[in-house]
Amino acid sequence: MAGVKDYVNTEVGNNREQIEHHVAQILRLIGEDTEREGLLETPARVTRMYEEIFAGYEVDPREALGVTFDENHEELVIVKDIVYYSQCEHHMAPFFGKVHIGYIPSGKIAGLSKFARLVEAVTRKLQVQERITSQIADIMVEVLNPHGVMVVVEGEHLCMCARGVKKPGSKTVTSGVRGIFREDSASRAEFLSLIKS
Numbered sequence: 001m002a003g004v005k006d007y008v009n010t011e012v013g014n015n016r017e018q019i020e021h022h023v024a025q026i027l028r029l030i031g032e033d034t035e036r037e038g039l040l041e042t043p044a045r046v047t048r049m050y051e052e053i054f055a056g057y058e059v060d061p062r063e064a065l066g067v068t069f070d071e072n073h074e075e076l077v078i079v080k081d082i083v084y085y086s087q088c089e090h091h092m093a094p095f096f097g098k099v100h101i102g103y104i105p106s107g108k109i110a111g112l113s114k115f116a117r118l119v120e121a122v123t124r125k126l127q128v129q130e131r132i133t134s135q136i137a138d139i140m141v142e143v144l145n146p147h148g149v150m151v152v153v154e155g156e157h158l159c160m161c162a163r164g165v166k167k168p169g170s171k172t173v174t175s176g177v178r179g180i181f182r183e184d185s186a187s188r189a190e191f192l193s194l195i196k197s
């Protein structure tokens with residue numbers, strides 16, 4: 001499988017010329033001079049950036065988590081502070097932060113790097129934070145069938161900082177809780193205290 005950085009959106013790659021054309025149009029429409037030196041390469045740069053930041057469309061997130069091992073560890077496993085960058089689907093403005101994933105396996109574990117790959121697969125596209133959170137939790141359940149999953153996502157949304165209500169520093173925190181974590185407040189508390197430590 002390709003490395004996290006190797007994922008590209010081939011749809012963007014196949015439509016490079018058109019995307020560059022439309023980016024140049026937008027530059028003109030906002031009042032820019034597309035012939036000035038600093039902007040000559042900008043449509044091509046934006047297109048290359050789209051190949052990267054929209055690479056999630058090319059990846060099946062279930063496969064990202066794909067390689068699993070049979071193992072008898074039935075205690076809490078946490079992979080925390082997984083940094084993500086995504087784009088809000090309302091404004092196409094970046095939002096970014098950290099994902100914390102905890103699960104209690106029931107015979108099946110995944111390689112640790114695969115959690116970061118799963119996060120890449122669901123965040124590198126137009127998204128809302130709630131959907132990122134529930135997709136990660138649901139795919140964990142589907143692929144690993146664990147006793148429980150808990151996902152916490154922290155996000156800072158530029159559409160709330162740089163424009164609109166202009167509230168820099170405000171953070172959105174979302175959680176997804178599946179299986180045993182729903183009933184067992186002690187497991188939830190253990191997860192929450194460990195992601196803070």
Ligand SMILES: Nc1nc2c(ncn2[C@@H]2O[C@H](COP(=O)(O)OP(=O)(O)OP(=O)(O)O)[C@@H](O)[C@H]2O)c(=O)[nH]1
Nearest residue numbers: 088089090091127128129130157159160163164165
């Ligand atoms: N629930 C949720 N809302 C989001 C997310 N990202 C952006 N938004 C919100 O999406 C909403 C879109 O609201 P609209 O009223 O259609 O758009 P708008 O006029 O640009 O809204 P303002 O941002 O309030 O100026 C805004 O309230 C954003 O803060 C997200 O990940 N989850």
Ligand SMILES: [Zn+2]
Nearest residue numbers: 088090091159
């Ligand atoms: Zn937004």
